[in-house]
Amino acid sequence: MNPSNHNTGWRTEKSSNSLNEVFSSVNIPKDGSFKKKLLAYMGPGLLVAVGYMDPGNWATDIAGGAQFGYTLLSVILISNLFAILLQHLSVKLGVVAERDLAQACKDHFHPAVNFVLWIFCEIAIAACDLAEVIGSAIALNLLFGIPLSVGVVITIVDVFLILFLQAKGFRYIESIVGGLIFIIFIAFFYEIFLSKPDIFPLLEGLIPKKEIITNPSMLYIAIGILGATVMPHNLYLHSSIVQTRNYPRTTEGKKEALKFASIDSSLSLMLAFVINAAILIIAAATFHTSGNKDVADINDAYMLLTPLLGTTLASIFFGIALLASGQNSTLTGTLAGQIVMEGFLNIRLKPWVRRLITRTIAIIPALVISIIYGEKGTAELLVFSQVILSMQLSFAVVPLVMFTNSKAKMGEFANKMWLKILAFVISAIIIVLNLYLLKETFFPQ
Template sequence: MQNKKSSIGWRNENQHPSLSEVFSSVSVPKQKGIWKKLFAFTGPGLLIAVGYMDPGNWATDIAGGSKFGYMLLSVIFISNFFAIILQHLALKLGIVCERDLAQACRDHYPPYINFMLWILCEIAIAACDLAEIIGSVLALKLLFGVPMTWGVFITVIDVLIILFFQYKGFRYIESVVAALIFTIIVCFSFEIISSKPEIIPILKGIVPNPEIIRNSHSFYISIGILGATVMPHNLYLHSSIIQTRNYPRTIEGKKMAIKYATIDSTLSLSLAFFINAAILIVSAATFHKAGHTEVADIMDAHKLLTPLLGSSLAGIFFALALLASGQNSTLTGTLAGQIVMEGFLNIKLKPWIRRLITRLIAIVPAMIASIVYGEKGTTELLIISQIILSIQLSFAIVPLVNFTGNYEKMGPFVNGTILKIISWVITIIIVLLNLFLIYDTFLGRR
């Protein structure tokens, strides 16, 4: 038997389950086998990791590697540490309070604040969807020569693909994501082997270098890497999809769920670190080494890979990884959109309607940019989408850290003193750096 839904510290005692159609649908073995339980909890972390390797991250990683070699690997490492902490808080909120972050906000804040948070979150999801469209469109052009305008229309078809897997079951969605992540890993493993990077400089790059702060350009790119790493919709997503597991809704059951879900999340984000680091390493070993220090465009990177590495497969694998990245992000963006709308507004739409609305909002600017500006326009649009995500990020992190540090809401699962300090320090750093990035973008000299 499951305990009554946790309602301590919340206004609404009769909260509907998050993603009710798949809530508690994945069985967790009752026996004490560690590996069987870990396998049962494996999946949500992979869906979260997708947001940390989407096309929006590629431009900053490529630019950092081409301009500064391996030096900014430490920034990717630190960003990944921030992500691990914040995703741990998100999954803990979902498990302990049996609310996703959107539902928690609706139960805590007054209606006008919730409406503002919902609008900001919807804009951020549309911006993320925009990045996915651009990534997929560029990949289709690189792989099959599909004109960019037609590529934008083709991306609408993935609505049907997503719906198919949603109706098959949540484990099917996780399996598709895992397969696409595996594709990306294989592709970049080939790129790394082909680029023959130097091991010692890579190890040095993981150690923070004071030059990163002293050099204004490296500092700017570092902020871009950090700002593009932690995706706000991932915090809403993780707090929801972790509840698809059928663990006992008791104190001991929740302790077990937090333990295995954190392992899943940490290991999955380690894969995301490998992929982001691989993009930067390939850029450093290929472009920086050859003197191409101003490569910041995905299309330019693709054009240079084949002649520099001497293999036609280099460009193909690069484009294939980009396509897998864009399609992977599409899957998680769909779920995040559903969670946010249902959580903030308590309104349910059919998945295909919700997905079509989000995609159409993103398609319009993507279509305009592809027609008017071509490839260069889509790159600029990609940068703008990351800025929008940066603006919304603070509005997701602050409530999350606040809720999980509140004893009335979390009870015995409240963040300990050390975790509270770490999470608030991370929050302050991200907020300040994102504010600087926004200011520099709109009012600075860049």
């Protein structure tokens, strides 16, 4: 057992993780400046932020902006603040306990409970992969006219992309992800420039309003935004990849690692907030103000951008951003899948086998729906994938909060009382809102 964990409440020795064994070569300068150390720690936060701007977020952001203008900007901001806190707890678990969330669950819970948690997590990862498949297929259809069913099949090619990148090392993956995020950011910056949003109503939208709760339609989309923003598999992913940094596994070393890794996470998630907010702002400025309030999916948004903004470049940039978003999320979904399977079951599969299984599970429903129902069916399937993610979220958040609250497991790094209360409140809000979302989805009045 790791000497630094000899007095903790963990029952068993930490099992190894193949990702951390392969990607443990990112060294931290011992006597470097604040800037050099921060740059060394930067990277995992970007990979996590990708999950907060995947194609599944687009539908809820577009619908929210088109129907209610800038009002739901406050929901995106609050969701992002929730995410920053939860990802900080994920970082803390990984740095202090040197376990990812899946390993921590395996160590603490009964095998039967772990099996259920694993099943739920695999379903969530498959649902996330489903959103990426549909998003990429829609982007290929919009940009190149490729039929949706063919686009769905083409997405299986990313299996080979994953293998190539994993062979290059973790810094290479982080660089590719950072580059794709930059493309998404530039695309939406251009779209906002064209749409010319009203600044004062936009700023006012950042302040929560009572009607978000009292208006059932607005509340439903608000919960959808929350469910699409806070991704359960990111909590597993972050607690693992933060360990790829070669920091000293001492108390002081962990304190420093926790500080810099949390800065990396918070800055990256604020970038995700800007991109998500940009999608809603564009929808509000372009569709809501022009009376096109019934725009609720990616296809409608793409088709209307050119006539409303007066240039075909608007739609092209939109499609490119969507394609980049889908491919980015594919990378992190694959890594999360490996972490979850190894952490819960200690089963190691070759990366291409793991990737092929996950992608096949996602491709089958996407292919069937695209062939039978076309664009409308895939749009509805995209929204449904976010409902599935919402169902799993509580099963990841509750163990994470429980572990990081524990003095026995975390020692002096256990959450302070104010953080315990805040984490409990956020967990309760997430659970209640997601229960409401499930009720409205499956038992509408």
